[in-house]
Amino acid sequence: MQHTRIPTRAADPLDSPPSWRRVVRQSERHFLGFDAEPLDDRLRNAGWSTEPTDRVCPRCARTVGAFGADEDGCADCRGTRPAWNRVVRLGVYEGVLGEIVRDVKFNRFRTLGARIGSMLGDQLRSRLVETGLDPAAIAIVPLPMSRRRYLERGIDHALTISRGLRTATGGTIVRILSRYHGPTQLAVPASDRRSNVSKVFRVRNSVRPPRSVSCWVIVDDVRTTGASLQSAARVLRKYLESKAQDTEADLAWRAPIWGGIVASADEP
Ligand SMILES: [Zn+2]
DSSP: OOOOOHHHHHHHTTTOHHHHHHHHHHHHHHHHHHHHHHHHHHHTTTTTOOGGGGBBOOOOOOOBTTTTTTTOHHHTTTTTOOOSSSEEEEEEESSSHHHHHHHHSSSHHHHHHHHEEEEEEEHHHHHHHHTTGGGGGGEEEEOOOOOHHHHSSOOOOHHHHHHHHHHHOOOOOOOOOEEEEOOOOSSSSGGGGGHHEEEEEEEOOTOOSOOOOSEEEEEEEESSSSSSHHHHHHHHHHHHHHHHHTTTTTTGGOOOOEEEEEOOOOOO
């Protein structure tokens, strides 16, 4: 199986002028089309298919049994107050989906990341339309990684997935969050993950969102305890609420916050 790498200049359009963004989008479509077959084959050969949505909690995206969740959540999240309104996932972090997530993150398969992001985008688009939210007006917020982690890994996996999600939904990537460097969540025990990420995210005040946003979607590859997503959503929620008080007319500040994750690794 071949993976075509998007050229580094085009794959990392940080601070790039608008014309570059257009080039990036065009090459994205080109490469997504080019590489569509291998991912489809890989999933089909592994017997993977899109999961039925009635077995997933719409609020926290955990796997539940039949009738195990309603709009208020499931046994795990009912009664809690997550900073997000909803989480959409593609599947469970196991088997071929787990391999794909690891290939993107550790083997730097950018095209694969964009393609799986596009599949997540298809799921997300359906859920947004059901809820009456315009998929083309979403603000896509990649869960940020620190600069140091980016240099270590050589890929910003959440941004890569977000690019595919943008292609599928027509939304806009808004990199409004940044992250201080700290131990990776993989390196700390589950019980310490909440405190590990409680203060690492912050809002980049220089980033201006589109004037009208239907929904803010924070994107990541895997959700385990949900500590990172919760921490990022809380920071964004607080910021949006403070802005909503100042500027009555601006719709962007009042939009709900959703999470979009490729896979959830449900931990007890
Ligand atoms: Zn739940």
